[in-house]
Structures are given as structure tokens and as C-alpha cells.
Amino acid sequence: VYWKIEEASAADYRQALIEAARLLRQGETVAFPTETVYGLGADATSSAAVERIFKAKGRPSDNPLIVHIADEDQLSGLVQADALQDAHRALMRAFWPGPLTIVLPVQSGSISPLVTAGLTTVGVRVPDHPVALELLREAGVPVAAPSANSSGRPSPTLASHVRDDLDGRIGGIVDGGPAGVGVESTVVQLADGALYVLRPGGVTMEQLQRVLPLMRIHAAAHEEVRASETPRAPGMKYTHYAPQGYMHIVSGDDPAAIAAWLQQDIDAAKSRGETTGILTFSEHVPRYSADLVLACGSLAEPESIAQALYAALRTFDEHGIRYIAAEGCPETGIGQAVMNRLRKAAGHRLVQV
Ligand code: TXA
Ligand code: MG
Numbered sequence: 074v075y076w077k078i079e080e081a082s083a084a085d086y087r088q089a090l091i092e093a094a095r096l097l098r099q100g101e102t103v104a105f106p107t108e109t110v111y112g113l114g115a116d117a118t119s120s121a122a123v124e125r126i127f128k129a130k131g132r133p134s135d136n137p138l139i140v141h142i143a144d145e146d147q148l149s150g151l152v153q154a155d156a157l158q159d160a161h162r163a164l165m166r167a168f169w170p171g172p173l174t175i176v177l178p179v180q181s182g183s184i185s186p187l188v189t190a191g192l193t194t195v196g197v198r199v200p201d202h203p204v205a206l207e208l209l210r211e212a213g214v215p216v217a218a219p220s221a222n223s224s225g226r227p228s229p230t231l232a233s234h235v236r237d238d239l240d241g242r243i244g245g246i247v248d249g250g251p252a253g254v255g256v257e258s259t260v261v262q263l264a265d266g267a268l269y270v271l272r273p274g275g276v277t278m279e280q281l282q283r284v285l286p287l288m289r290i291h292a293a294a295h296e297e298v299r300a301s302e303t304p305r306a307p308g309m310k311y312t313h314y315a316p317q318g319y320m321h322i323v324s325g326d327d328p329a330a331i332a333a334w335l336q337q338d339i340d341a342a343k344s345r346g347e348t349t350g351i352l353t354f355s356e357h358v359p360r361y362s363a364d365l366v367l368a369c370g371s372l373a374e375p376e377s378i379a380q381a382l383y384a385a386l387r388t389f390d391e392h393g394i395r396y397i398a399a400e401g402c403p404e405t406g407i408g409q410a411v412m413n414r415l416r417k418a419a420g421h422r423l424v425q426v
Pocket of ligand 2: 219220228
């Protein structure tokens with residue numbers, strides 16, 4: 074079922090969400106917009122439903138899912154009652170609803186063990202999107218939802234991305250227009266009196282520090298985790314977001330040097346017969362020539378870079394680009410999450426000039 078509710082009347086909008094919630098309660102999968110990316114939801118209390126998520130995405134079963142709830146009250150029963158610390162409460166007050174996933178000790182028996190991939194913890198968040206919130210309220214169950222892409226592909230920021238990846242494999246899609254932030258939620262866990270950022274995302278390190286100024290905050294998102302290791306956020310070890318072609322990132326302090334190196338690199342690839350692509354920012358587009366030069370937002374507005382990133386990676390595939398050079402962005406604010414995803418997409422190939 075496909076519901077386009079972006080410009081629907083109030084009655085049609087309401088009707089679509091009632092039907093989508095019913096599908097969820099019946100154990101089906103439903104894709105829906107959040108303020109980060111589109112999620113593929115299923116009833117977290119049902120193993121049969123959660124299994125459908127893993128199957129539709131081709132997701133490895135040892136990568137746990139984030140549970141979405143409509144409000145803080147839904148935490149009771151889901152996580153261990155005595156597990157909530159003051160720091161957790163401060164984070165919820167500051168960032169929920171919003172792009173922050175908090176990893177907490179799971180109340181055993183509350184959700185399917187498939188959601189947590191056998192861990193004793195569960196990642197929970199309250200999304201800041203009217204469609205997601207109404208769907209969650211209507212469904213009345215905690216909803217497990219990874220990003221609604223095929224495993225390994227860039228996350229979907231439009232309903233059309235979900236269709237391209239999962240059409241025919243899921244129960245329904247609620248099309249609520251473009252997602253907001255463009256990169257996924259920040260995943261955090263409290264341990265040993267410190268806050269660990271397991272995955273950088275929509276809530277920045279700077280924002281976390283403002284809420285917990287007295288706490289040590291560690292970036293635990295090690296960039297190059299080998300498949301044999303057991304990383305803190307299990308999802309970190311898999312290939313992610315990668316376009317079909319070869320991609321590497323060019324970074325450095327001198328924009329002119331970056332431009333010179335990058336264009337030379339692309340020219341060399343072109344002369345080898347490659348179809349070439351450049352991922353840059355709107356300010357720098359005039360500097361380059363390649364088969365496809367894409368502006369990934371504007372350096373003047375870092376938020377616009379996050380919003381444009383995944384769609385840009387998909388566009389290279391649509392044009393059959395086999396060799397891509399991407400410009401890096403400053404790693405402050407949302408730029409940290411952008412570079413984290415870009416490095417993964419580029420298989421950690423980074424050239425410093
Ligand atoms: O913004 C988002 O978080 C989106 C929207 C749909 O909410 N969802 C999302 O889910 O990005 P997914 O499955 O693509 O990424 C979930 C991440 C993975 O890196 C996973 O390993 C980590 O969260 N994670 C989930 N549960 C965890 C846990 N108990 N402990 C540590 N990491 C966990
Ligand atoms: Mg994902």
C-alpha cells in the first residue's frame with residue numbers, strides 16, 4: 074500500500090495513518106518519514122514482524138534495531154525501571170522528540186530478542202516528525218525501525234528512495250515528503266560515568282556538551298572496525314551507504330590545493346575511460362568538470378550538506394558513474410556526522426592534500 078499524504082486533506086491524512094497503524098499491528102512492515110531519514114517500521118513486540126524487516130532489507134541479524142516510541146511514558150516496561158539516570162533524563166528533556174537514540178538496559182521479555190540482536194540493551198528514540206508521532210500513537214506499540222533502504226545502500230531521504238530499494242518487499246509506504254536532517258540519529262550510551270557517542274548524527278557533539286557540561290563525552294565511533302571485532306554499535310562494522318562505483322574523499326586545509334588535486338585525479342580517471350563524478354559543494358561547482366558534478370549542499374549552510382548527501386550518492390548510481398572523487402567538509406557540528414557517513418561510503422579511502 075502506498076499513501077501519499079504530503080498534500081492530502083486532513084481526513085485523508087488521518088485515514089492513511091489509521092490504516093498504516095493497523096498494518097503495523099497486524100505484523101506488517103510500513104515505511105514512514107522521520108526527521109532524520111525514512112524508517113522501515115514493524116511491531117517491536119512481534120518476532121514475526123521484526124523478521125520481516127531483516128528479510129526486506131537483507132540486513133545481517135546481528136545488527137540491532139532502534140525502537141521508536143511516541144513519548145517518554147512508553148519507556149516503562151520497555152527498559153529496566155531502575156536504569157534511568159539523571160544524565161539520561163537530561164538528554165531526553167533536551168533532545169526528545171529529536172534525533173537522539175539512547176541505549177538503555179532492556180526489560181527482558183518486553184520486545185522481540187531479534188530487535189536487540191541478543192544484546193541486553195535497546196536503543197530508543199522519540200522521532201520529531203508529526204507523521205511518525207501520529208503513526209506511533211495510533212499503533213500503540215513500540216516500533217522497531219531501521220533506515221528503510223536495502224542493507225548497504227544510502228539511507229532514504231525520500232519515499233521514492235524507499236520504493237527504489239524495497240518495492241514489493243514491504244507492507245506499505247507512507248509518503249510524507251522529504252525527511253528533515255538527512256543523516257540518522259546520534260546513538261549514545263552512558264557507561265562508567267561517561268557518555269559515549271556510538272554513532273554521530275543529527276544531534277551534534279557540541280549540543281550534547283551543552284546539556285552535559287560536567288560529563289566526559291567520548292566519540293566511540295571508531296571509523297575502521299574490522300568485521301572480526303565486536304564494535305560497541307554493531308552496525309559500524311558493515312559496509313554502508315556505498316555507491317556502486319569507486320569513491321574516495323579528498324580533504325585538506327587549502328581549498329585551491331584540493332581543487333587542483335581532485336580535478337587532476339578525475340582527468341586521469343577520464344583518460345583511463347572511466348565515467349567520472351565529483352561530489353562537492355555549491356560554492357565550488359564552477360571549479361570542476363566531470364561527467365557528473367554534484368553540489369552536496371552549501372558550505373555556508375552545513376545542514377544543507379547533511380540533507381543532500383544520501384540523495385547525491387544515489388544519483389551517481391543512477392547515472393552509472395564508476396569513479397567518484399568527493400570533497401570533504403569541516404568536521405564540526407553536523408559535519409562530523411556527514412564525514413562519518415562519507416568515509417563509510419568511500420570505504421575509508423581518504424586522500425589528504
Ligand atoms: O535516525 C535514525 O536513527 C533512523 C530513523 C529511521 O529513526 N534509524 C536508523 O536505524 O538509522 P539503523 O538500524 O539504520 O541504525 C541503527 C544503529 C546501528 O548502528 C545499530 O548498530 C545501533 O543503532 N544500535 C541499535 N541498537 C543498539 C544497541 N542496543 N547498542 C548499540 N548500538 C545499537
Ligand atoms: Mg541504516
